[in-house]
Each structure stands twice: as C-alpha cells, then as structure tokens.
Amino acid sequence: MANITDKLNQYDIDFIESQKMFFVSTAPKDGKINLSPKGLDDTFKIVDENKILWLNYFGSGNETAAHLLEDNRMTIMFCAFEGDANILRLYCTAKAIQEKDSNWDEYINQFENKKAARQVFEVTIEGVNNSCGMGVPLYDFAGQRKELTNYYANSNKEEHIKYMKKHNLKSFDGKDTKLFED
Template sequence: MGSITERLSKKDIEFIENQKMFFVSTAPKDGKINLSPKGLDDTFKIIDENKILWLNYFGSGNETAAHLLEDNRMTIMFCAFDGEPNILRLYCKAKAIQERDDVWEEYISHFSTKRAARQVFEVTIENVNNSCGMGVPLYDFIGQRDDLTNLYNKMSKEEHITYMKKKNLVSFDGKDTKLFED
C-alpha cells in the first residue's frame, strides 16, 4: 500500500542517497512524454525536504528543458534494485537554470563536477509517494559508465557549446529549449 506525503522524510532521503540511478519524466502540452534514466555520481543534491537540485549534462536531446517551458511538472522515480523493496516517486514543479541565469553560480557550486553542465534543474517537491516495489527485480550494481564523462573530458568548453547548439536547441518534437536565449 502506498503512502503520499508533502515532503521528504529522513528515511526517504537515506533511500535516495543509496540509489545508483533515478528516472525523470516530463511532458509537453502536446507531444511525446519523455522518460529518462539518470545516473552519474554527484548530480542529485537534496537541499531540504522540499527542494532538490539536479545537474544535467548535455546529451543527444534536451527534452526536459523544452517540456518545462510548456508545463513545469516533473516526476522523479527511484526504485530499490537491491535490499528492501521500495519505489519512491517525487511529484514536482521544476525549472531549468542555465549559465546565463543569476543563480547559476550558487546552484552549480553544489556539484563537484561542473564540466559539460547544460542546466541545473531547480526542483520543488509537492508530493512524495512511497509504494511497495515488490515487483521490481533485484540487480547487482557493477559501476557507473565512464563513456559520458570520458567524452566530456576530451572536449573543450567551446566544443561543448558547439555540440549543444547542434543537438540541444530543439526537442525531438521540434519544441524550442531556449538553451542560449534570454
């Protein structure tokens, strides 16, 4: 049986801190719903029981940013793939913070790796849902993939920007991400 609360508990925070990956879902008013698995160490910071900062590196798409311009709802989900079963869903409002924004330096300072950062998402939790998770399979964690960080480390800041201008200015549905616009 699931339970819904309005903020993270200490138990929720501990659960999140022990997970190796999470899933993010957003949707525009019209178009494809996006669901993305996320990993990488040091990209998810719990500021308090209702605020999270999530560091987003550039990649092949930029769906989340485009969707949030139309509808600021975001769902973040964690699943226990080992230990006690649990599924934790965070129902949130979110906005993309970019390097040009006044709070960028404050927000990016929460993360040890800043290279290749595209956005920091400021996420406000409205509801927390814990459910049983007994149907989630058990998996052994081997490690985070190095491919993405190796790629970022080979590229200069200028190359990061060139890549983002080529791949991250519009969503797969053709929606503007406003990545380099005011």
C-alpha cells in the same frame, strides 16, 4: 500500499542517497512524454525536505528543458534494485537554471564536477509517494559507465557548446529549449 506525503522524511532521504540511478519524466502540453534514466555521481542534491537540485549534463536531447517551458511538472522516480523493495516517486515542479541566467554560479557551485553541465534543475517537491516495489527485479550494480564522463573530460567547452547548439536547441518534437536565448 502506497504512502503519500508532502515532503521527504529521513527514510526517503536515506533511500535516495543509496540509489545509483533515478528516472525523470516530463511532458509538454502536446507531444511526446519523456522518461529518462539518470545516473552519474554527484548530480542529485537534497537541499531540504521539499527542494532538490539536479545537475544535468548535455547529451543527445534536451526534452526536459523544452517541456518545462510549457508545463513545469516533473516526476522523479527511484526504484530499489537491491535491498528492501521500494519505489519512491517525487511529484514536483521544476525550472531550468542555465549558464546564461544571473543565478547560474549560485546553483552550479553546489556541484563538484561542473564540466559539461547544461542545466541545473531547481525542483520543488509537492508530493512524495512510497509504494511497495515488490515487482521490481533485483540487480547487481557493476558501476557507472565511463564513456560520457571520459568524453567530457577529453573535450573542451567550445566543443560542448558546438554539440549543444547542434543537438540541444530543439526537443524531439521541435519545441524550443531556450538553451542559449531568453
């Protein structure tokens, strides 16, 4: 049975903080719906019961930023792959804060590892949905993958910008991400 509220409670916060992975979903007005698995340590900060910050490193696409320019809705989902069954969905609105923005330092300084950061998403929680999760299988966590963080550590900012200019200016549907422009 689903339990829907309008803010995080301590159970939700404890559950989120114990998870190793989450999923982010956004959609443009028309085009592909995007659903992305996210991991990596120190990328998800709970500010209060209705606000979170999510640090997004650059990668193969930039769908979330493009979608939020058209429709600022975002759903974030956590699943219990170990321990008690639970699925937690956060129904949110969000906006991308990028290095070009005047408030970038305020947001990026909330995170320890800033190298390779592409955006910080400021996310406002409008609904919280806990459901049973009995159909989610159990998995053993082996660790975070190191390939991406090793790449970031062994490359410089100029290389990061070059990559983002090649791969992150448009979504897979050809929608603008406004990564380096207003």
